[in-house]
Amino acid sequence: MAASSFPHYTLSFSSSSAALSPNPRSVPRRPAVISCTSSTYDPSPLVEAPAPLPKTIRDEARRLRGPPQSFSAKYVPFGSGLDSAESYSLDEIVYRSRSGGLLDVQHDMEALKSFPGAYWRELFDSRVGRTTWPYGSGVWSKKEWVLPEIDSDDIVSAFEGNSNLFWAERFGKQFLGMNDLWVKHCGISHTGSFKDLGMTVLVSQVNRLRKLNCPVVGVGCASTGDTSAALSAYCAAAGIPSIVFLPADKISMAQLVQPIANGAFVLSIDTDFDGCMKLIREVTSELPIYLANSLNSLRLEGQKTAAVEILQQFDWEVPDWVIVPGGNLGNIYAFYKGFHMCKELGLVDRMPRLVSAQAANANPLYLYYKSGWKDFKPVKAMTTFASAIQIGDPVSIDRAVYALKNSDGIVEEATEEELMDAMAQADSTGMFICPHTGVALAALIKLRNRGVIRPTDRTVVVSTAHGLKFTQSKIDYHSKDIKDMACRLANPPVSVKADFGSVMDVLKRHLNSAPKY
Ligand SMILES: Cc1ncc(COP(=O)(O)O)c(C=O)c1O
Ligand SMILES: N[C@@H](CCOP(=O)(O)O)C(=O)O
Numbered sequence: 001m002a003a004s005s006f007p008h009y010t011l012s013f014s015s016s017s018a019a020l021s022p023n024p025r026s027v028p029r030r031p032a033v034i035s036c037t038s039s040t041y042d043p044s045p046l047v048e049a050p051a052p053l054p055k056t057i058r059d060e061a062r063r064l065r066g067p068p069q070s071f072s073a074k075y076v077p078f079g080s081g082l083d084s085a086e087s088y089s090l091d092e093i094v095y096r097s098r099s100g101g102l103l104d105v106q107h108d109m110e111a112l113k114s115f116p117g118a119y120w121r122e123l124f125d126s127r128v129g130r131t132t133w134p135y136g137s138g139v140w141s142k143k144e145w146v147l148p149e150i151d152s153d154d155i156v157s158a159f160e161g162n163s164n165l166f167w168a169e170r171f172g173k174q175f176l177g178m179n180d181l182w183v184k185h186c187g188i189s190h191t192g193s194f195k196d197l198g199m200t201v202l203v204s205q206v207n208r209l210r211k212l213n214c215p216v217v218g219v220g221c222a223s224t225g226d227t228s229a230a231l232s233a234y235c236a237a238a239g240i241p242s243i244v245f246l247p248a249d250k251i252s253m254a255q256l257v258q259p260i261a262n263g264a265f266v267l268s269i270d271t272d273f274d275g276c277m278k279l280i281r282e283v284t285s286e287l288p289i290y291l292a293n294s295l296n297s298l299r300l301e302g303q304k305t306a307a308v309e310i311l312q313q314f315d316w317e318v319p320d321w322v323i324v325p326g327g328n329l330g331n332i333y334a335f336y337k338g339f340h341m342c343k344e345l346g347l348v349d350r351m352p353r354l355v356s357a358q359a360a361n362a363n364p365l366y367l368y369y370k371s372g373w374k375d376f377k378p379v380k381a382m383t384t385f386a387s388a389i390q391i392g393d394p395v396s397i398d399r400a401v402y403a404l405k406n407s408d409g410i411v412e413e414a415t416e417e418e419l420m421d422a423m424a425q426a427d428s429t430g431m432f433i434c435p436h437t438g439v440a441l442a443a444l445i446k447l448r449n450r451g452v453i454r455p456t457d458r459t460v461v462v463s464t465a466h467g468l469k470f471t472q473s474k475i476d477y478h479s480k481d482i483k484d485m486a487c488r489l490a491n492p493p494v495s496v497k498a499d500f501g502s503v504m505d506v507l508k509r510h511l512n513s514a515p516k517y
Contacts, residue, residue: 034093036214061133061152070111071148075297078102078398082109090147090205091212095284095296102398103297107145109344117346121316124308128162138162138309139200139302145341146301147201154208156238157200158190161305165313165460170429171441176448180458182319183426186306187434191258192466193388194331195230197306198299203234205298206290210240218243218265220284221292222276224327224388225255226465231292232264243289245269245276250387254469272381274393277328294330295395303331307338310460311348319352320457323444325436325464326356326365326411327389329400335462336403352460354409356400357443359384359419362391365400369411373401385420385473386435388465410452414442417485420477423467424489427474432467 075088077097088094090105097103112120127141134140134152138161143150164185172181186194202219209216218241221227228244235242242264246256250272259266269276277293284291294300311318322339324332332354342348358366362381378393394400403409414422422445423438433441440461447453467474480487496506 033088034214035089036091036093036209036212057131057133058153065152069144069148071108071144072111073105073107073148073301075103076106078104078297079402080104082106090149090298091209091214093209093214093216093290095291102295102396104399105297105301107148107341112144112345117348120345121312121347124312128312131159137200139197139305142305142308145308146305147205147298150204150208154211155200155204156207156234157204158196158234158237160190160196160200161309163188163306163309165310166431168426168429168431168461171426171431174429175425176445177455178448178453178457178459180456181444182458182460183431183433183437183463184306184310184460185463187437187463187466187469189466191226191229191233192254192469193226193230194303194306194462194464195226196234198294198302198330198334199227199230199234199292201302202290202292202296202298203231203238203240206240207238209290215288216290217241217288218290219292220244220280220289222246222273222280223251223293224273224390225251225258225469226388227293228264228266229255229258229262232259232262235264236262241265242292243267245280247272247276250383250390252387252470252472254471255388273391274378274381277393277395293395294328300330300334300337300399303334304338304341306462307335308342308347311339311342314458316348317458318348318350319460321355321453321459322352322462323355323357323440323459324462325386325389325440326358326400327362327391327394327436329356329365329394329396331462331464332356333396333399333403336407339407351407354403354407355440355443355447356404356409356411357440358411358413359386359389359439360413360415362386362389363413364392364394365397366411366413368397368401369404373405384435385416385470385476386439387470388434389436389439410447412443412446414439414446416482418442418445420473420482420485420487421489423474424477424487427467428489428491431463433463434465434467434470435473436465437461437463437467 076084077086127135130136134155134157136159137157166183168181168183172178189196206219219235220243221231222245232242244259244264245267248268248270326332339351361384364379368376381390381392384390419438419442422441423433423435426433476482477487478490478492480490496502
């Protein structure tokens with residue numbers, strides 16, 4: 001990226017001398033599955049408070065704890081159907097099936113079906129906007145569909161979810177001739193991205209496992225910046241050590257400082273995200289570090305609640321399209337799963353069509369789709385302003401293909417110029433989106449131009465992170481400081497002398513040339 005004419009702030013961090021273990025090879029290799037199930041599990045805290053403290057919302061939740069419910073969930077091989085012979089308790093530590101495939105969390109749908117759709121709609125609606133622990137969270141307000149068996153006392157939550165569903169009135173009208181366009185701002189969240197939705201679930205389960213005396217010394221992830229931020233924040237809240245593997249110089253400064261501030265052990269590694277992912281998988285199979293990437297299907301249980309939330313925000317009406325930026329490809333499946341559960345359990349009667357939007361510089365799913373799903377090849381992901389999706393070998397490729405095939409879905413891509421222009425257009429109508437949301441909006445623009453999405457189709461674009469995490473990309477764009485990019489919507493600040501006449505001259509020139517609204 002070219003140097004910006006805006007001031008650049010540099011922050012340097014000396015590398016830490018701390019090490020995870022003197023010699024990882026000396027740690028005995030763990031079996032692929034660790035069982036932590038205990039029949040004598042006591043959900044009360046390990047350490048009693050020394051003196052009585054004032055009552056908290058956790059105490060209140062304990063007091064109101066009802067009889068145990070009959071809902072349950074387990075891990076099964078992904079795509080194995082209802083009668084899989086292979087399954088694991090959620091209290092086991094397992095990320096892959098026996099054959100090496102992905103896992104999925106399978107709920108006891110028969111138990112959930114014993115209540116009609118109207119019951120679930122009313123239950124979920126009744127919990128919105130409450131502080132009752134843990135239901136004030138958009139994720140835990142759907143606890144029965146997420147981790148039904150966890151004790152509320154073990155939950156680590158920042159009251160995530162319940163994010164704004166923004167009616168993009170001006171963007172829709174001005175740039176697309178659309179009147180029913182919405183942006184689901186999942187990035188307006190505790191750590192500034194949708195990752196909070198999954199991380200509250202994963203860290204809560206780790207909290208439970210540690211109380212079960214499971215040998216988990218910490219939680220680790222590879223990250224392009226958002227997973228690491230969420231992991232370190234939730235772990236810090238629970239007092240659990242976190243370890244993050246980051247590709248050196250490939251994430252934004254705002255993202256880098258998040259795990260540092262939250263006390264994570266941060267490794268800046270001279271590779272890309274795919275290289276970090278490979279390393280964390282190797283490390284977590286050697287050390288008792290719990291894997292927090294979306295390869296771990298627990299994460300998707302939290303992320304799927306954003307789909308339920310969208311339906312809820314539309315008063316249980318189903319949108320026509322939902323567009324999701326795609327990188328490691330867990331989220332597109334999470335959305336599919338959320339919508340599908342709502343249909344299967346009778347809350348709604350149909351599914352929206354899903355669109356996965358990729359940066360053209362990191363587009364393995366797009367290429368696979370274009371080949372008619374014939375030939376999947378990982379790619380070497382190139383630099384993109386949408387840095388959080390600079391991923392060439394997505395772990396959830398099979399989940400994404402399943403979600404798209406079963407929702408009559410589409411994959412679209414966006415060049416650097418298209419995604420940056422779309423971001424600038426959105427910002428000019430009052431949003432402040434991240435470049436990944438720019439990818440999704442650029443995909444929408446293409447699909448509208450081709451007439452695939454119609455002017456009156458109710459369309460939701462999922463905004464995955466807060467724009468404030470990616471200010472450098474906006475500074476570069478508005479400085480017109482990007483090689484081979486016209487930056488046609490650049491709006492740089494105007495320098496002016498500190499005297500009335502000069503300011504008046506500049507203002508008059510501007511008012512005469514500015515478009516009249
Ligand atoms: C901001 C942002 N948007 C989109 C994505 C893509 O999500 P997924 O990896 O689930 O496809 C990621 C992470 O990968 C992200 O951090
Ligand atoms: N964008 C992600 C990449 C990793 O995705 P995950 O969902 O598998 O954790 C990040 O922010 O790290």
